[in-house]
Amino acid sequence: MIKHHPNTELLSGHVNGQLPASLSAAIAMHNELCPQCARTVNNMTEEQAELSFEQSPGEATNDIDFNAIDIEQMIAAITSDESIELLAEDVPMTVTVKGQDYKIPRAIQHMPMGKWNSFGKITRARMDLNEGDIHTSLLQIAPGGSVPEHTHKGFELTLLLQGSFKDEMGTYVAGDFIMLDGEHQHTPETTDGCLCFTVADGAQHFTQGINKLLNPIGSLIY
Amino acid sequence: MQVTEQQRTENPLKTLPIHHKRITNKSMNDEINHKELADWLTAVGQDRDKQAFTNLFKFFSPKILRISSSKFNTQAIANEIVQETMTNVWRKAHLYSADKGAPTTWVYTVMRNVSFDLLRKIQSKKEDTLSDDIWPTLDVADEEETEFADHIENQKVLALLDSLPEKQQQVIKGFYFMEMSQEQLAQHLNLPLGTVKSRLRLALNKLKQHVDLQLGDNHD
Known part of the structure; x- marks a missing residue:
């Protein structure tokens, strides 16, 4: 059973479209496996929509000039296009890492992904999202593998997509959304192997040198 | 394109507003005529009804403009979001189903996705449109x-x-x-x-x- 969920603040940011794509994708993938959070997000979206559209436009519009938009012209331009948006088919996508097949959830199917690189039992592909200090990866750990102890200055999110792993704090299953801050340390290890989606806020401005010396592998991985 | 360096590097987890306000059905009905909006949206989806679209446009676009202006701080981007959102409403209305939820929720989702992709374009210089994969709620109709x-x-x-x-x-x-x-x-x-x-x-x-x-x- 999934025991680790995104907090309310994150879900709210997701609903508002304010999170980085990496985190929103992680929440979407979690919600695919977690009906409870999916329902919360649906409710929040409904509420947010009401809040957004209930106010009359007369309020708080000091700086906006609606007259700058030629309404009739815009409507005519939009409706002159008779075509409708056809849906892209939801084609299942799999990836094979070290002989193991994994399903790629829809939320990241079109994310640009780099090459797979291996460090011992750990294989990683970076997602090319260009989100500053935030690094996003797919991380596969082969059976019997573990990630060396590491910390981050910012946050570190691990979303378990397939398989299972455990650390000092417990055992995790697919869908678990494990958010750690810089104060926590952990050493994930897996018996049967797993695939994770990881998002880490490097924020390595002043600890980078020391981190690198103490823990070169950790900073390479996430 | 006014995104400051500070906004760009700020930890996104620290600055989010949280909306806990619950809305009762009563106040929803008092404020917004959902039935009417749903009918317009359905008319656009099924009959390409331009008058219904004009009604939707007049209801939603000033609100979208206001929301986007406060979010992006520039009128040019806000205009773009109005244009894009309403274009998507026109082209995707056939995917809306009154049974699946409120019309406001549907339009909000369209607007949020447009803003998300645009924000990404500004902040990360990426032209990808990831929003439809992250929030695939618009295509519940494909079955x-x-x-x-x-x-x-x-x-x-x-x-x-x-x-x-x-x-x-x-x-x-x-x-x-x-x-x-x-x-x-x-x-x-x-x-x-x-x-x-x-x-x-x-x-x-x-x-x-x-x-x-x-x-x-x-x-x-």
């Missing part, structure tokens, strides 16, 4: 055109049908077992076509939750 292949475990499905609400059973039985068209069903049950379509879709979704069915090819 409506599919049909069970004949050889599929009818027995199993029949047993599950009993778990559906009576109204959904009617359309499922008519469509899949008596092979009536959606139009015939609408006439037979004296229902709008859209209602028949959405009931079918809801029923199918429910059935799919119970049994792992392979869906057949597209069906007209």
Whole structure:
């Protein structure tokens, strides 16, 4: 059973479209496996929509000039296009890492992904999202593998997509959304192997040198 | 394109507003005429009704402009979001189903996705459109055109049908077992076509939750 969920603040940011794509994708993938959070997000979206559209436009519009938009012209331009948006088919996508097949959830199917690189039992592909200090990866750990102890200055999110792993704090299953801050340390290890989606806020401005010396592998991985 | 360095590097987890305000059904009805909005949206989706679209445009665009202006701080981007959102409303309205939720929620989702992709374009210099993958809620309609292949475990499905609400059973039985068209069903049950379509879709979704069915090819 999934025991680790995104907090309310994150879900709210997701609903508002304010999170980085990496985190929103992680929440979407979690919600695919977690009906409870999916329902919360649906409710929040409904509420947010009401809040957004209930106010009359007369309020708080000091700086906006609606007259700058030629309404009739815009409507005519939009409706002159008779075509409708056809849906892209939801084609299942799999990836094979070290002989193991994994399903790629829809939320990241079109994310640009780099090459797979291996460090011992750990294989990683970076997602090319260009989100500053935030690094996003797919991380596969082969059976019997573990990630060396590491910390981050910012946050570190691990979303378990397939398989299972455990650390000092417990055992995790697919869908678990494990958010750690810089104060926590952990050493994930897996018996049967797993695939994770990881998002880490490097924020390595002043600890980078020391981190690198103490823990070169950790900073390479996430 | 005014995104400051500070905004760009700020930890996104620290600055989010949280909305805990619960809205009762009563206040929803007082503030917004959902029925009317839903009818307009359905008219655009089914009949490409330009007058209905104009009504939607006049209701939503000033609000979208206000929301986007406060979010992005420039009128040019706010205008772009109005234009993009309303274009998507026009082109995707056929995916809206009154049975699936409030019209405001649907338009909000369209607007949020447009803003998300635009924000990404500004902040990360990426032209990708990831929003439709992250929030695939707009395409809940894509099962409506599919049909069970004949050889599929009818027995199993029949047993599950009993778990559906009576109204959904009617359309499922008519469509899949008596092979009536959606139009015939609408006439037979004296229902709008859209209602028949959405009931079918809801029923199918429910059935799919119970049994792992392979869906057949597209069906007209």
